[in-house]
Amino acid sequence: MRGESVEIGRLREAAFKGELSDLEGEVYRRFGVDLSACYLDLELKNPVILAPGPLSQRVSQIERACRAGYGAIVLKSVVGEDEHGNASMSFLRRKPSFMKWYIDREVDPEGRYPTIHWNGGLDTRRFPEYLEFAEKAYDVGERFNVPLIASILCHLVSDPDEEWNVDEWIYTVERMCEIGYRYFEIDFCPFLKGERRAEDKETVLRWYREAPKIIREAPYDVKVIPKILNLDFGLDFQVEMVKAAFDGGSDGVTIANRLYRTFREGGSGRVYGSSHGGLELKRRNQEQIRELRRRSINIPISATGGVYTGRDIIEYLNLGSQNVQVLTYIMMSGFERALYNLLLDPRDGVVAVLIQE
Numbered sequence: 001m002r003g004e005s006v007e008i009g010r011l012r013e014a015a016f017k018g019e020l021s022d023l024e025g026e027v028y029r030r031f032g033v034d035l036s037a038c039y040l041d042l043e044l045k046n047p048v049i050l051a052p053g054p055l056s057q058r059v060s061q062i063e064r065a066c067r068a069g070y071g072a073i074v075l076k077s078v079v080g081e082d083e084h085g086n087a088s089m090s091f092l093r094r095k096p097s098f099m100k101w102y103i104d105r106e107v108d109p110e111g112r113y114p115t116i117h118w119n120g121g122l123d124t125r126r127f128p129e130y131l132e133f134a135e136k137a138y139d140v141g142e143r144f145n146v147p148l149i150a151s152i153l154c155h156l157v158s159d160p161d162e163e164w165n166v167d168e169w170i171y172t173v174e175r176m177c178e179i180g181y182r183y184f185e186i187d188f189c190p191f192l193k194g195e196r197r198a199e200d201k202e203t204v205l206r207w208y209r210e211a212p213k214i215i216r217e218a219p220y221d222v223k224v225i226p227k228i229l230n231l232d233f234g235l236d237f238q239v240e241m242v243k244a245a246f247d248g249g250s251d252g253v254t255i256a257n258r259l260y261r262t263f264r265e266g267g268s269g270r271v272y273g274s275s276h277g278g279l280e281l282k283r284r285n286q287e288q289i290r291e292l293r294r295r296s297i298n299i300p301i302s303a304t305g306g307v308y309t310g311r312d313i314i315e316y317l318n319l320g321s322q323n324v325q326v327l328t329y330i331m332m333s334g335f336e337r338a339l340y341n342l343l344l345d346p347r348d349g350v351v352a353v354l355i356q357e
């Protein structure tokens with residue numbers, strides 16, 4: 001193993017220097033390790049997906065992630081509109097007024113796994129402006145052969161009887177399809193948890209059961225992947241949301257969005273409604289995936305939350321996830337360093353862990 005560690009380290013150096021044109025091919029030739037993965041029927045060269053957030057909202061970022069070699073990219077989530085520009089969820093187009101790195105010394109005494117607490121929402125642009133970005137981004141993905149996945153949120157009903165504003169969903173999906181997108185995550189954003197409409201379990205289950213069906217009314221062959229909320233109703237309800245998504249014809253689910261809590265800032269003592277990931281999110285999300293498998297609910301899963309090392313990736317893959325979506329660690333380390341550490345760290349990277357197994 002020692003000789004192999006040195007060789008993996010060398011490969012990582014070569015990747016940092018931009019000297020590896022085919023990282024996955026080189027890994028296979030040298031170590032017999034196949035890094036390929038999938039996202040539904042899409043083939044990915046490796047399982048690391050850039051998750052939706054502040055690193056996937058500019059064309060230059062998409063290009064940098066493609067050059068670095070991510071398996072796929074999910075765009076920053078957009079609030080959809082109908083053809084007249086109406087957007088009932090526009091209150092979620094909000095800039096963060098608060099973003100703070102935080103280390104929980106109780107679970108992370110060495111401070112290796114910081115989390116970001118923030119109170120921002122979905123992309124702040126109106127849909128026409130966002131579409132211009134999404135179109136250029138899609139072309140970049142095509143050029144580098146990296147799949148691009150859309151992430152949207154449109155009207156959500158507030159009680160068990162309200163009717164859906166279907167036009168917002170259809171118009172948004174159609175416009176995105178026209179510029180090439182076919183894979184749609186639905187961002188059930190953690191900030192919905194602060195909303196009264198997320199307090200009623202039946203209403204939440206309606207979202208998961210009915211929104212995928214509405215998206216399918218668009219005249220394109222699309223795949224729908226709702227992101228599961230992390231609510232406080234317990235593990236059974238987390239499973240219920242996935243089952244509702246499955247009943248609604250979802251092609252897969254992303255498990256699961258960040259935790260929403262209040263956060264007290266040290267000095268000023270101000271309290272913010274904030275969302276965060278980290279080790280606690282990883283523990284929760286893995287528990288959910290394990291429970292789904294235990295109950296033989298075999299819907300395809302894209303996993304997200306608290307991936308800082310290749311070991312975390314292997315844990316999620318061993319639980320049956322198809323891939324992982326990463327954000328915090330990339331914000332900490334940069335596009336290139338994060339990806340090459342995740343895959344090629346000589347101790348904790350995916351390749352090293354697979355060789356040790």
Ligand SMILES: Cc1cc2nc3c(=O)[nH]c(=O)nc-3n(C[C@H](O)[C@H](O)[C@H](O)COP(=O)(O)O)c2cc1C
Binds near residue numbers: 051052116227
């Ligand atoms: C600043 C920030 C913005 C985010 N924005 C979105 C978003 O627009 N849509 C979404 O589905 N998830 C969003 N997320 C969640 C991430 O995509 C990811 O699922 C989550 O942070 C867990 O992964 P991590 O622990 O690697 O950060 C955001 C997260 C952060 C930290």
